[in-house]
Amino acid sequence: MKIIVDAYGGDNAPLEVLRGCAAAVEAYGYEIVLCGLEKSLRKLALEYDIPLKNFTFVEAPDIISMEDDPGSILKKKKNCSMAVGLRLLGEGGGDAFVSGGSTGALVVGGTFYVKRIKGIKRCALATLIPSTKDYFMLLDVGANVDCRPEMLRQFGIMGSVYMESVMGRTEPKVGLVNIGTETTKGGELQLNSFELLQQAPINFVGNVEAREIPYGECDVLVCDGFTGNVILKLTEGLASSLLGQIKEIFKSNMRGKLAAAMVMPGMKQLKKRMSTEEVGGAPLLGTLRPVFKAHGNSNAKAFQNAIRVAADFAGKGVIDRITESLAERSKEDDTQE
Amino acid sequence: MKIIVDAYGGDNAPLEVLRGCAAAVEAYGYEIVLCGLEKSLRKLALEYDIPLKNFTFVEAPDIISMEDDPGSILKKKKNCSMAVGLRLLGEGGGDAFVSGGSTGALVVGGTFYVKRIKGIKRCALATLIPSTKDYFMLLDVGANVDCRPEMLRQFGIMGSVYMESVMGRTEPKVGLVNIGTETTKGGELQLNSFELLQQAPINFVGNVEAREIPYGECDVLVCDGFTGNVILKLTEGLASSLLGQIKEIFKSNMRGKLAAAMVMPGMKQLKKRMSTEEVGGAPLLGTLRPVFKAHGNSNAKAFQNAIRVAADFAGKGVIDRITESLAERSKEDDTQE
CATH class of the missing domain: 3.40.718.10 (Isopropylmalate Dehydrogenase)
Known part of the structure; x- marks a missing residue:
């Protein structure tokens, strides 16, 4: 299982994100694709003695500030860690994406970069x-x-x-x-x-x-x-x-x-x-691949939980089953017509 | 102050209504106009030794049952105690009306029988x-x-x-x-x-x-x-x-x-x-005269409180002041035009 993680999402990022990812690797053996500034993240990991086993990094040079409007973050900062991660998920570069960042941006970006399941009108949080x-x-x-x-x-x-x-x-x-x-x-x-x-x-x-x-x-x-x-x-x-x-x-x-x-x-x-x-966060439902929102105030333990739940979301065929259920309804529609 | 009261509104009616009315007379000296079956209410008062000082009765022969739909009670049972009381208030037969009966019926009936303040689009609970x-x-x-x-x-x-x-x-x-x-x-x-x-x-x-x-x-x-x-x-x-x-x-x-x-x-x-x-109930706001909803599970004390608050509602010029505030806004509209 390969989980893409936004290194800069949440109040306690990136340190608690790093710790949570390392804990998830240790506990469940997942691979982590961390989106952010590789050099600075590696330095932080070294400083706090966080093992980077099973980690790969994807560079995301744009930095989001408190002044950025959630609705337009992904337009203005196309290479922020959330946008990079969502694009990567959309291209099939991992099994699920986890971020503790702006909910509004995640909903917009998830719909835009990951796309919706065929027939789904809107994604739901x-x-x-x-x-x-x-x-x-x-x-x-x-x-x-x-x-x-x-x-x-x-x-x-x-x-x-x-x-x-x-x-x-x-x-x-x-x-x-x-x-x-x-x-x-x-x-x-x-x-x-x-x-x-x-x-x-x-x-x-x-x-x-x-x-x-x-x-x-x-x-x-x-x-x-x-x-x-x-x-x-x-x-x-x-x-x-x-x-x-x-x-x-x-x-x-x-x-x-x-x-x-x-x-x-x-x-x-x-x-x-x-x-x-305890539950780690909230799934965005309706996207073609699993997008999971960790709480903004997540600590390492919460990020670890969020990563585990996102992996379950990916591994248990949720999206395939949603697609089937929608088709089931369409067939009924056809019969009725 | 003359308060019209629905004798049969609420889970504990009519006994607790009678007790609450008598307590309000005793405490504040109000006059009570009780809508219901006079003979049976007088008998009940006698049985429970409830003084009927300052009471007058207005006959309301129709009885609402649990099967009646709140939306159409006042159409089907034109002479139930709530309809009779609301009509009496609309005609100026009292300063305020209190009922512990169906909220839905009270909203519909209040708007229909008591009428709205000029300019008010809808009454609010x-x-x-x-x-x-x-x-x-x-x-x-x-x-x-x-x-x-x-x-x-x-x-x-x-x-x-x-x-x-x-x-x-x-x-x-x-x-x-x-x-x-x-x-x-x-x-x-x-x-x-x-x-x-x-x-x-x-x-x-x-x-x-x-x-x-x-x-x-x-x-x-x-x-x-x-x-x-x-x-x-x-x-x-x-x-x-x-x-x-x-x-x-x-x-x-x-x-x-x-x-x-x-x-x-x-x-x-x-x-x-x-x-x-503790607060006795909820005012219906927007009618030309004060209509007050007592809680459905009111006991005598709660009915007494509801009657006192309804009297305040009537005595403190709420409806005149609402009318003035609406006019204030209209004047501004005129100036802007």
Whole structure:
């Protein structure tokens, strides 16, 4: 398995990227193709004693600064590490691409350089969100602010295939985010998407109200990118604000501090479960080859996880199966006509 | 102050409605006009020793059942207690109307029987949501699934006037729910609403990301009814699922149970703060006279609170001030033309 990695993606790049890549080589034996400034990366590796076994380098001379607009990075900086990596993946120079860089740039660049699966209207950014049960996949979480029903149908298919292939869920339950469970609920997008999802080759379980989302009854939840982004960020914000308020209660007096010590293991577990760090990042679904977004604040461990999940994404035939599922639907269409 | 009340709205009606009304008379000296079956309500009051001082009754013979569709209740059951009360309010038979019944029916009926303020495109359902700071008002939370930018501008004005007049906030901060803080973020609705909100006679502070919502920096947040409904219900669902998980940690062993006892007062306070019970309900904004939705699961105390807030809604000139603010904007329009 050969994974192309963006050396300069994320807040802790390039040092934690290097460490994460080396750890992935050590643990799983992958080959790493690192995009960036070879000389400076080699120097850093030497300085921090990071082994470069199984590494090859591809030169990416352009440097992205904080001032660059995510929407136009890949136009203005054609040879930045993300653009170079995506082009390389598009040309078949590796099995998957991982970057902790700008999400917006990755969506635009992934669609442009790696191209979409035949028939896929738009790529979706999919995120795994912790629930009281397990993780569920939410898509789209921001790649497409305005969506059409056919896009939501495809999101359902792509999410279902991913959760089955990569996350090992049997017949993943797919739900449509809506403002009520009745089939008459929602706007035009929800009403029309409901019908299309019902006909799709997936285990569609109907509308899901936002109140039920945290309980994780579904494996996949589909919605437009605006709603998905609101759900993702509100979940993060509320979990963090609530846990913060509980911390204040514990810290407020001696009894609280004593109580905190007594429930520390459980609380730590909960905090870990609510954190999105463990799953490494989010796949971009719909491209012809696997593109994987690592969290912007990834450390070495998170990059190692992201690389492992990206390799699973590549190795478990997700993209072939999405292509088949889309064809299955087209055949039905043909029959109906 | 004369408050019209729906005797049969809510899960605990009519007994808790009767009790709440009597408590409001006792505490604030209001007059109550109770819509329902007078004979049966008087019998119930006698049985439970509820004083009917300051009560008058208006007969409403139609009974709503669980099978009735909220969207058509008021068409099919023209003389149910909600329809009778709304008509009475529309005719000037009271200062405000309170119901714990179907939200959908109240929105439709409020618009139909009470009529809209001149110039208001659509009525909005506004809810107060607890934050780490205080309550903020979110609107619309479900009356209008699809919105136009002008509607969001009006939501901003109505929410601002309400929070200033009824909740005593000085120059309420009004934010637009969006998927980023930059002015270029969002879909067509957000981009166009941003411009209109900037020109409105309110303290508009710009886009607010969902991650920041729980921290309550704004007094008013505006969005379309689909997004608002998702935010409201996800907030409820997440708070309840997280507090539930923490309860499990406390209950899991003896140390946990001991710890729970030590932080009980703080945790109870937090739970109370996160609950929406305290604020009594949600105003329907945009009607010519005050319509107030009590929570469906209201008890006597909650009905008493709802009646008090509805009286404030009526007594503090909210609707006159909304009308003036809309005119202010129209004058500007005229000047510009």
